[in-house]
Amino acid sequence: MKLKTSDKIMSITDAIKLIPDGAQVALGGWVINRCVIALTHEMIRQKKRNLIVTQGVGAMDADLLVGAGCVKRYIYAGGSLEPSIGPLSRINEANINKEIEIEEYSGLAICFKYLAGALGIPYIPTKSLLGSDIQNMLSKSTNIIEETCPFTGEKLLLLRALNPDFALVHAQRVDTEGNADISGALWDTKEMARAAKKVIISAEEIVDPELTRRTPERTIIPGYRVSAIVHAPYGAHPSALYGVYDYDHDHLMMYATAARKKETFENYVNEYVLGVKDHWEYLKKIGIKKLVEIRADPLLGY
Amino acid sequence: MEVLDLKENEYVKKYTRREVMVVAGAHELKNGEIGLIGVGLPQVSGILAKFTHAPELRVLLELGIVDPKPVHNSSGLGDPRIWYGTTCMTSWLDVMGMTLHRGIVDVGFLGGIQVDEYGNLNSTLVGTLDNPKRHFTGSGGANDIASLAKRTISIMKHEKRRFQKRVDYITSPGYIDGPNGRENAGLRKGGPAKVITDLAVMGFDDKTCRMKLLSLHPNVSLDEVIENTGFDLIVPKEVPVSSPPTVKEQKIIRTLADATGIYTGWKKIS
Numbered sequence: 001m002k003l004k005t006s007d008k009i010m011s012i013t014d015a016i017k018l019i020p021d022g023a024q025v026a027l028g029g030w031v032i033n034r035c036v037i038a039l040t041h042e043m044i045r046q047k048k049r050n051l052i053v054t055q056g057v058g059a060m061d062a063d064l065l066v067g068a069g070c071v072k073r074y075i076y077a078g079g080s081l082e083p084s085i086g087p088l089s090r091i092n093e094a095n096i097n098k099e100i101e102i103e104e105y106s107g108l109a110i111c112f113k114y115l116a117g118a119l120g121i122p123y124i125p126t127k128s129l130l131g132s133d134i135q136n137m138l139s140k141s142t143n144i145i146e147e148t149c150p151f152t153g154e155k156l157l158l159l160r161a162l163n164p165d166f167a168l169v170h171a172q173r174v175d176t177e178g179n180a181d182i183s184g185a186l187w188d189t190k191e192m193a194r195a196a197k198k199v200i201i202s203a204e205e206i207v208d209p210e211l212t213r214r215t216p217e218r219t220i221i222p223g224y225r226v227s228a229i230v231h232a233p234y235g236a237h238p239s240a241l242y243g244v245y246d247y248d249h250d251h252l253m254m255y256a257t258a259a260r261k262k263e264t265f266e267n268y269v270n271e272y273v274l275g276v277k278d279h280w281e282y283l284k285k286i287g288i289k290k291l292v293e294i295r296a297d298p299l300l301g302y
Numbered sequence: 303m304e305v306l307d308l309k310e311n312e313y314v315k316k317y318t319r320r321e322v323m324v325v326a327g328a329h330e331l332k333n334g335e336i337g338l339i340g341v342g343l344p345q346v347s348g349i350l351a352k353f354t355h356a357p358e359l360r361v362l363l364e365l366g367i368v369d370p371k372p373v374h375n376s377s378g379l380g381d382p383r384i385w386y387g388t389t390c391m392t393s394w395l396d397v398m399g400m401t402l403h404r405g406i407v408d409v410g411f412l413g414g415i416q417v418d419e420y421g422n423l424n425s426t427l428v429g430t431l432d433n434p435k436r437h438f439t440g441s442g443g444a445n446d447i448a449s450l451a452k453r454t455i456s457i458m459k460h461e462k463r464r465f466q467k468r469v470d471y472i473t474s475p476g477y478i479d480g481p482n483g484r485e486n487a488g489l490r491k492g493g494p495a496k497v498i499t500d501l502a503v504m505g506f507d508d509k510t511c512r513m514k515l516l517s518l519h520p521n522v523s524l525d526e527v528i529e530n531t532g533f534d535l536i537v538p539k540e541v542p543v544s545s546p547p548t549v550k551e552q553k554i555i556r557t558l559a560d561a562t563g564i565y566t567g568w569k570k571i572s
């Protein structure tokens with residue numbers, strides 16, 4: 001069956017062209033899972049600059065962007081490539097050397113900030129973060145304020161809403177209207193997408209909306225919130241995509257080693273991002289054998 | 303009918319110190335509790351508890367997983383191996399917001415790079431706030447868990463540089479600066495209950511909120527613990543010995559909870 005045409009469906013190149021330098025961009029990855037790698041690679045190829053990147057728990061997609069010099073400010077809750085694989089070396093180094101501005105929260109605080117943004121309210125109170133050095137460091141800016149609850153008199157921390165210009169999400173499936181079918185743990189994907197002004201979805205496959213109507217419970221982001229749809233099979237590689245493919249352990253280990261030093265990171269980017277024309281060439285470089293090897297067992301989901 | 307194997311409850315003779323840690327951690331998790339379990343050794347303890355004395359322990363993982371029954375070792379929470387068998391795949395807002403922030407999580411279980419005498423945990427940086435030398439993982443969900451769970455257990459290697467009088471950075475609050483520290487900061491009750499290391503199990507004094515020794519692991523001397531602690535630990539007159547793994551516990555660690563040995567290092571000794 002031929003798919004309906006939709007002006008939302010575009011090439012990765014055109015979707016990323018929508019993002020201007022200096023935009024606030026929310027990334028959908030979580031450590032080594034559902035990272036928006038295909039979209040990130042294209043942002044690096046298009047040499048985006050001065051992005052304000054937001055993310056719950058820091059992941060490989062953000063480490064690539066920071067390392068490639070695309071990021072001016074990173075708003076996140078700490079992160080890694082999983083302790084047993086490695087740290088987010090590019091982010092940690094940029095943080096220590098003050099090469100980029102860092103706003104560091106807890107995971108729940110970022111989720112609440114997205115939630116406030118999604119609800120259209122300017123701030124949200126929390127009982128988390130109180131008494132920590134996370135609060136101390138953030139108190140130097142106007143992004144958090146300690147306040148007394150007008151009803152109960154208890155101490156609260158007010159977190160300012162986040163409304164990113166763009167949210168980038170990789171999905172197992174999207175239909176031509178933009179309804180995104182995402183399975184597995186969701187972390188803050190729902191709130192992040194609803195807080196954003198525009199959502200760009202990359203997906204393993206693009207299907208007819210009639211298929212969505214058969215399993216509507218699987219739609220995590222409704223199409224009317226989505227501005228651009230991109231077809232990117234293995235678009236999260238080398239991170240995992242639940243039920244579709246496992247993380248590529250060898251590649252992640254190789255990346256973790258390369259990312260430890262600026263020079264070796266640059267070699268990695270030159271080889272796997274700038275050295276390939278597009279996502280298809282990247283997949284060719286990874287190779288059919290590896291891509292088949294990491295296909296998920298449908299019983300296990302990995 | 304299942305034949306009761308009495309040997310299952312006997313202690314094993316060969317084990318690693320990290321297996322003792324994992325067992326001590328599992329023993330802190332009670333049947334029927336709701337537990338928010340962090341990445342690494344806490345994960346292994348959670349699975350061990352679930353498959354031994356606490357089948358109705360509800361393990362929550364911060365990214366939106368409820369009560370998993372994994373069958374393979376995972377490299378962390380983002381590895382779907384640890385999501386396997388879950389009863390509910392949901393979101394951060396559900397687990398960390400509507401459950402943890404709601405105040406109904408009984409126990410949080412965390413790792414860290416530093417802990418101090420009041421049980422404050424650091425997983426963010428070494429150095430000073432203005433002049434950090436190295437940045438680590440940061441909070442993820444750790445701050446939220448330590449702030450909002452009814453009690454917190456932490457687990458880490460026992461070294462002087464990790465056991466400091468004051469941590470370099472409070473990522474996850476313990477009793478902050480002592481009695482009433484949490485209250486003054488605006489936090490709810492709760493706070494650290496136990497600190498488990500490769501040498502010992504510690505708790506906290508009810509009045510002073512300072513860390514106190516509860517048990518020494520087998521073949522560990524009191525001097526070894528004191529030498530590796532960068533502050534004055536409260537030492538009771540009599541200190542019992544922590545339990546080594548039982549046959550059943552070790553079997554579950556080595557075949558299920560840490561089958562590859564990446565967390566407990568058991569493959570290196572056997």
